[in-house]
Amino acid sequence: MNLVKRIIKFYIDGFRNLDKVSIKLWIIIGIKLFIMFAILKLFFFPDFLNSRFNTEEQKSEYVIQSLTKK
């Protein structure tokens, strides 16, 4: 428990003592991850097969059809 507390304190101290550039970088990371996961992934990059089919069988059936269509 003592070790866990020390680790948490280590991270808290680290983040408290960030300099200006590091804070700016964390803001950029936050904005970037938000754009990627909350906008791009959610609205523009749904998983093609998962969003259309529920089971593995349906997905393989679709791909087989797609690969063997005359």
Next chain:
Amino acid sequence: METFDMSLVDWSRAQFALTAIYHWIFVPLTLGLSFIIAFMHTKYYKTGSEKWKHTTKFWMKLFGINFAIGVATGIILEFEFGTNWSNYSWFVGDIFGAPLAIEGIMAFFLESTFIAIMFFGWNRVSKKFHMLSSWFVAIGSNLSALWILVANAWMQNPVGMRFNPDTARNEMVNFAEILFSPTAIYKFLHTISNGYVVASLFVIGISAWFILKGRHLEFAKRSILVAAVFGLFSSIFVVITGDSSAHDVAKTQPMKFAAMEGIYEGGEGVGLTTIGIVTPGKRYDNNKNDFVFALKAPKMLSFLANRNSNSFVPGINDLIDGNKDHNIIPISERMEFGKLAINAFREYNNSEDAEVKEGALKTLNENYQHFGYGYLPDKMAAIPNVPITFYSFHLMVGLGCFFIVLFGVFLFFSIKQKTESKRGWLKLAVWSIPLGFLASELGWIVAEVGRQPWTIQDILPTMISTSHLSTSSVQVTFWAFAALFTVLLIAEIKIMLHQIKSGPKNMED
């Protein structure tokens, strides 16, 4: 066969290329700079010198900027696999999934944990543990690269798998064969050592700028010495692994090899083109000369391909039309075998009759090595873009040779303590920073453009790998990424330049 929407394929490829090229701006610097920092940190640990401490901290800061801007840009490639390349993702699922999962776990535990200690650990953890954390970051980031490169190598040379016709997936049957395939080993070693070269050029270039400005001279000279040694060894290693990689390509992807050298007519004792201009409009089906001008090293290409200077190297025409003397099957025959495999695959899935299924499976297995050829619209489709592959390869090699000279010269100046007075070389070093990134990107262009038309060599062509999406939806996300990446790149360059101009903190020299 199905008519493919080539506009969709082209936009999907363009989007993937844009994302991969952007992602690869950050990766090589991370791979190499992490080791340079670990070495500097070790010098500080051993000597206790504040100079090494501040030197380490300065480069660590630039590493942090690069890491922060670049982190997670590779995840977009995984988004694209699921959305734009669903046929491909399903087809390779088990094989691509395992290395990527290991990469994710390694990246999380090794990089994320130890990066925090590396940045936050000054005066908070023991000096030894702190120094070791820098090494773990370097090792962790390089091991992360291993797994994605193993997955890419499998696409270039698919081994260790079995195709399951019930699920349309390739299943891993021999992990060691995938991990230790020569293609994977050479790709990994060549790629990471290239990252060391990029980082060494970065350190030398920025240090040269400080010397040119008359600032932090001792710091700059110290950094140049470390980077010149690291860069010289790395650039020589790049040549050795590049040679092994090209030898492997000659065996596993002969069409790519022919395109890299721009040779249409093969032969025995073939020369290696050192400098050349590909004849504009030269194609498989015309009689134009291969080159407008070419300077060749006699018999070297045969030696590179087969370790025998008199051996036969097939050209594009040999690979398209076949060559009985050298057991090369014409593409037209491979297309027929491929169609047999696809028809058998269809029959296997459509039939209820056990005997028919068994016969179809036998035909499929016998012809599976030609499976992808069955989708090609014509034999010309098996040829990659020769000028792009040729020029990318030769420019990359030329830059690699230049880097060896540059590192050698700076090491010599460092030993002789003459670096400060060599202003011409210092300016050249500053301008060489982007050349390292350029060479690195060119390497990927050779690997990926040269292997077209395949996403999985000989088995799955690019045109059948895409999802059935509207082209416009891919175009929208292409421009969204282009905008996002441009903004991020500008942010990185601005923050990086500001940090460089500030110079190392608390340092009088």
